Amino acid sequence: MELSQLVLDGLILAGDAAHVNDKGFSVLVTRAFDGLIDDRHKNLIAKDPSFRGEDQAVVKEVYAALVTLVAEAAKHDLDTSSISSLLEECKFNNERIETFNKIYTAKKQLVQILLSGVGTTPRHIVDVDWRLDYYIKNNHLEKVNEAVYLVSLKTEVSESPGLKEVQFSCTQEQLQDLVGKLKDACKCLEKISQS
Amino acid sequence: MLLMFDDKHKNHLSFLLDIDIAVLQEFCKISLEFIKKGANPKVYQGAAQKLSVPAETVQNGVEGLMYLLTESSKLMISEIDFQDSILTLGFREDMQRELLALYLTHRREVRAILSEMAMDVPHYHNLEWRLDVQLASRALQRQITPIVTMKLQTKDGEDMMSHVLQTDPVNLVHLTKVLDEALQEIKSPYCRRIFRNIK
Numbered sequence: 001m002e003l004s005q006l007v008l009d010g011l012i013l014a015g016d017a018a019h020v021n022d023k024g025f026s027v028l029v030t031r032a033f034d035g036l037i038d039d040r041h042k043n044l045i046a047k048d049p050s051f052r053g054e055d056q057a058v059v060k061e062v063y064a065a066l067v068t069l070v071a072e073a074a075k076h077d078l079d080t081s082s083i084s085s086l087l088e089e090c091k092f093n094n095e096r097i098e099t100f101n102k103i104y105t106a107k108k109q110l111v112q113i114l115l116s117g118v119g120t121t122p123r124h125i126v127d128v129d130w131r132l133d134y135y136i137k138n139n140h141l142e143k144v145n146e147a148v149y150l151v152s153l154k155t156e157v158s159e160s161p162g163l164k165e166v167q168f169s170c171t172q173e174q175l176q177d178l179v180g181k182l183k184d185a186c187k188c189l190e191k192i193s194q195s
Numbered sequence: 196m197l198l199m200f201d202d203k204h205k206n207h208l209s210f211l212l213d214i215d216i217a218v219l220q221e222f223c224k225i226s227l228e229f230i231k232k233g234a235n236p237k238v239y240q241g242a243a244q245k246l247s248v249p250a251e252t253v254q255n256g257v258e259g260l261m262y263l264l265t266e267s268s269k270l271m272i273s274e275i276d277f278q279d280s281i282l283t284l285g286f287r288e289d290m291q292r293e294l295l296a297l298y299l300t301h302r303r304e305v306r307a308i309l310s311e312m313a314m315d316v317p318h319y320h321n322l323e324w325r326l327d328v329q330l331a332s333r334a335l336q337r338q339i340t341p342i343v344t345m346k347l348q349t350k351d352g353e354d355m356m357s358h359v360l361q362t363d364p365v366n367l368v369h370l371t372k373v374l375d376e377a378l379q380e381i382k383s384p385y386c387r388r389i390f391r392n393i394k
Contacts, residue, residue, distance in 0.1 A: 115335035119332045122361045124361050124366075125360050125366055126366055140269065144313075167317065168316070169318055181322050189367065192326070193364075
């Protein structure tokens with residue numbers, strides 16, 4: 001993992017008790033994780049009373065550096081020992097390293113789940129609705145009399161809110177074909193998970 | 196259920212009452228051809244010259260037969276009902292037999308043509324799937340995320356559409372379970388009773 005000089009400078013500031021006191025440091029780290037995990041907490045740091053009277057430019061720089069560190073560390077799935085050595089290089093004392101690692105261990109998975117959703121993927125099926133109709137007649141034909149299914153797949157589109165639907169109709173035979181294929185896929189997954 | 200003919204239709208068909216059975220057979224063949232492939236007015240001219248009648252009379256006769264055939268196929272009337280229906284038109288007995296044979300042999304085909312005209316929504320055509328394990332992405336390296344990628348093909352009339360979709364194992368099992376329930380529902384006593392009673 002490589003961090004830019006700008007980020008490293010920010011981290012050095014974060015480890016420096018002359019610029020960031022112990023309480024401020026722990027607030028900054030917590031906020032850095034929260035800001036990444038929940039969009040609504042992104043700018044909480046701006047209103048935080050802990051930093052009233054502090055140099056806002058420093059707070060900003062440190063916060064940005066910590067957010068970058070968290071995102072990059074989670075992206076590369078770093079363990080606590082690699083993080084420790086990185087922070088040591090940035091002149092963190094043991095206490096601060098421990099504070100960071102404790103929160104990192106607790107929140108890493110959440111950040112990674114979030115990161116896994118970044119990027120483009122095909123539409124992801126999350127649910128399905130179906131309805132069964134009996135097709136009786138139309139304007140050209142009487143006594144059609146066949147069962148028709150209407151299937152609506154609910155899909156999530158990457159990085160856009162809400163669900164989009166994929167709708168189609170199918171006869172009993174076609175649905176049988178579809179379900180048969182899905183069962184094959186399920187079996188294949190089951191086999192792999194057991195081996 | 197009997198077919199009802201209006202006076203105009205009866206009038207159009209009346210031309211066919213006095214012709215030779217061989218000519219009627221020819222007319223039946225032409226009507227069927229036109230239902231399948233669309234009308235070809237040139238044929239009317241040729242037949243009209245041979246029979247020395249106006250082309251319009253031939254056209255009316257053929258269209259009358261086409262209407263008779265499509266209407267009875269549309270309603271899927273029984274053999275007896277068909278016979279009783281054409282009885283009122285005044286055809287000779289050999290002609291009635293000819294028309295009945297025409298109807299019975301070709302009603303399935305005519306219904307297939309009619310069903311193509313019906314409105315339809317995109318229909319399931321095919322599904323292909325594959326199992327992937329996502330190992331890394333730009334935003335997250337070192338992951339093991341199983342993904343089932345699917346290509347769903349639907350058909351809307353002649354147009355084929357492809358949807359590339361994906362899902363995770365949990366949702367795949369859920370999807371399969373829900374659709375399997377849908378499949379079982381059709382076999383339920385309730386559905387069967389309804390199907391039996393709608394005739």
